[in-house]
Amino acid sequence: MPAYSTNMRFKFPLLAILLEIITIILFALFVEYEHEGHGHSDTKHGEHGNKTKNIADISLYPMFQDVHVMIFIGFGFLMTFLKRYGFSSVGINLLLAAFGLQWGLLMQGFWHGGGKIHVSILKMINADFSTATVLITFGAVLGKTSPVQLLILTILEITIFAANEHLVAEILGASDIGASMTIHAFGAYFGLAVARMLYRPGLKNGHENDGSVYHSDLFAMIGTIFLWMFWPSFNSAIADPGVPQFTAVVNTYLSLAACVLSAYALSSLVEHKGKLDMVHIQNATLAGGVAVGTCADMAIGPFGAMLIGFLAGIISTLGFKFLSPILASTLCIQDTCGVHNLHGMPGILGGLAGIVAVALGKKHGSAGMQAAALGCSLGFALVGGAITGLIIRLPIWGQPPDQNCFDDSIYWEVPEEEGENDGSLTHGEHFKNKAEA
Numbered sequence: 134m135p136a137y138s139t140n141m142r143f144k145f146p147l148l149a150i151l152l153e154i155i156t157i158i159l160f161a162l163f164v165e166y167e168h169e170g171h172g173h174s175d176t177k178h179g180e181h182g183n184k185t186k187n188i189a190d191i192s193l194y195p196m197f198q199d200v201h202v203m204i205f206i207g208f209g210f211l212m213t214f215l216k217r218y219g220f221s222s223v224g225i226n227l228l229l230a231a232f233g234l235q236w237g238l239l240m241q242g243f244w245h246g247g248g249k250i251h252v253s254i255l256k257m258i259n260a261d262f263s264t265a266t267v268l269i270t271f272g273a274v275l276g277k278t279s280p281v282q283l284l285i286l287t288i289l290e291i292t293i294f295a296a297n298e299h300l301v302a303e304i305l306g307a308s309d310i311g312a313s314m315t316i317h318a319f320g321a322y323f324g325l326a327v328a329r330m331l332y333r334p335g336l337k338n339g340h341e342n343d344g345s346v347y348h349s350d351l352f353a354m355i356g357t358i359f360l361w362m363f364w365p366s367f368n369s370a371i372a373d374p375g376v377p378q379f380t381a382v383v384n385t386y387l388s389l390a391a392c393v394l395s396a397y398a399l400s401s402l403v404e405h406k407g408k409l410d411m412v413h414i415q416n417a418t419l420a421g422g423v424a425v426g427t428c429a430d431m432a433i434g435p436f437g438a439m440l441i442g443f444l445a446g447i448i449s450t451l452g453f454k455f456l457s458p459i460l461a462s463t464l465c466i467q468d469t470c471g472v473h474n475l476h477g478m479p480g481i482l483g484g485l486a487g488i489v490a491v492a493l494g495k496k497h498g499s500a501g502m503q504a505a506a507l508g509c510s511l512g513f514a515l516v517g518g519a520i521t522g523l524i525i526r527l528p529i530w531g532q533p534p535d536q537n538c539f540d541d542s543i544y545w546e547v548p549e550e551e552g553e554n555d556g557s558l559t560h561g562e563h564f565k566n567k568a569e570a
Contacts, residue, residue, distance in 0.1 A: 139531050139543055144281050149232075152284060156235050163242065164250045192374075193254040199366030200261045202359060204230050208268040211356030211415065212470060216346040218276050220541040225280060229271060230264045233287050237263030240295035245303070258370050262312060266294045266320035270518070272470030273324030274331060276343065276539035279531040286521055290323055293517035300509055307506035308491065308498055310381060311368035311426025313483025314510040321477030322511055323518035325466050330522025332465045335535035342539035343469070350411045357415045364389055364422035368429040381429040385422055388442030392421025395446030403454045410453075416475045417449035423479035427487030427503075431495040441486050445479045452478055481507070 209226035213219045238260040242250030250256070267287045278286075298315050301307050309315050336343070345353070369381035396417035401407045421442030428441075452474030460466040460473065484507035492500035526532075537543045 138528070139279065139533055139537070141280065141531055141544060144531055145279075145284075148281055148284055152232065152288070156232075156239070159239055160235075163239070164252060167251050167253045191254060193258065193370065196366045196370040197254050197258050197261070199363040200258055200370055203363045203367055204234075204261050204264055204268065207356050207360035207363065208265070209356060211353055211360065212272055212275055213356065214345045214349050214353035214412075214415065215276060215342065215469075215539050216344060216349045217342045217540050217542075219349060219352065220545045220547065222275065224545070225283060226268060226271065228280065229267050229283055229287050230261075232284065233264035233267050233291055234260040236288060236291050237261075237295070240292055241298070244295050244299040255371060262316055263291050263294055263298075265312075265316050266290055266323065269317065269320030269472050269476050270324035270327060272472045273321070273328045273468050275469040277331060277333065277336075277467070277469070277533065278525070279533065280544060282525040282530045282532055285525050285530065286327065289521045289524070290320075290517065293323075293513055293521075294319060297510055297513040300513075301506040305502045305506050305509070306498065307502050308431070308487065308496055309427045309484075309506065310372050310377075311385070311422075311429040311483070313423060313426035313480045313487070314507050316480075317423045317426065317476040318480030318484060318507070319510045319514045321472045321475075321480060322514035323521070324472050325460075325468060325477065326515045326518025327522040327525070328468055329464065329466050330519055331526050331532075332467060333535055333538070336467060336538065337461075340535070340538055345411070350415070353415050354411075357419065360419055361389060361393075361422070364419070368422065368426050372430040377430040380432060383435065384425050384429050384431075384433065384438035387435050388421035388425035388438045388445070389419070390421075391439040391442035392424075392446035393418045395443045396420070396450050399447050399450035403450070412471070413450045413453055416471060417446055417453060420445035420449035420475055420479040423476055424483040424486065426480075427483040428490040428495065431487075431490045433486075433490050433495055437490075441482070445482055448478050448482060449474045481511075484510075 205227060208230075209223040212222035212226065215222065234257075238250065238252065238256060241259050241263060242256065267290050270286065270290060271283065294315070297319060301309060301315050307314075365382045365385040368385040369378045372378040372381045396413055397409065400409050400413035400417070404410050404413075424445035425438055425441045428437075433441075453471050457468060457471050457474065460468060466473075484503070488500050488503040488507070490496065491498045491503050533540070533543050541547050
């Protein structure tokens, strides 16, 4: 195993400051307030340039806040299930999202327009969306990467994401209003490709910290609930105002509800003695929001949205139970959070649902272009993720050695747990011992 230098004293501060200085300079050169646009209009993500919205309109701000909550609280707390990695799950999530939204605003602005980038609420939402791809990928490599590696990953992934999103939305003219293909499938398979490049044979048989305790799973459920509640805003925020936006809210609302029932049912079916598995409940219950994204604003009917969510819950739960171990043992892909099951497969399901919906005339467009968009998103993700993984696996970036994976203390100052030195039980140990008794 290579020798890793995990001291971040100079590597991380220099990289973080350098990236922010470069970003500030680029903002000074290319970014203006919305009121400096003099009537400029924004093109909506996924609408092939034929719909516009006045950028001075503040009416999207509540939905922007909903998306913001999902990015910073939902994704952050969803990944706190690891028993000794809570600081990193929430803290690094904040770091990557804060830098990612700045870089995303620049990259999407460069691809979607010429000249100056005029900041609007819509562009801020799309910038948040670009960070979601990074946070999905973060889940695949959670516990096995350093902050330096993750900052480099953020730059590369958002740059590739913006190029793919431009191709899907503007060149192919595909509809993906809730971004099942361009965010969820892309982020998941990008992360899987990175994870494959960062494969650690030393973790093949597991790690003592790669697991949860009672209170860490409870914290992770906070993320699940926030994501579940606000997902209708995520899928509808950039839809056309009026009927399409209302349709996106209703479809997501119903898909999520149906998904919960199927996820709970399958979890009980496949687990020992019909018990529920918290891993399934934390993740598979959200798959309906992912899967209905592409056709969220299409008139697929309430039953259609529920059917998509129902299938997504089944696929996701079965993936966590049976497919994740196969990926680890056969393909050498160690997917910490199971992003393939929550974002990858449901994202593909959403892309396929969009192809069928467009073919049935539920929205103007070409089923062939929808299929091409799904293929492009997967291709960009796999190739881009593999290249990114090759870059960030170099030992100079300070990644943790195998024995220190999934442990906050290698990059954080961690306070001693209560009772660590006097032999008394922590709160989590108390519940664990009660359960064992």
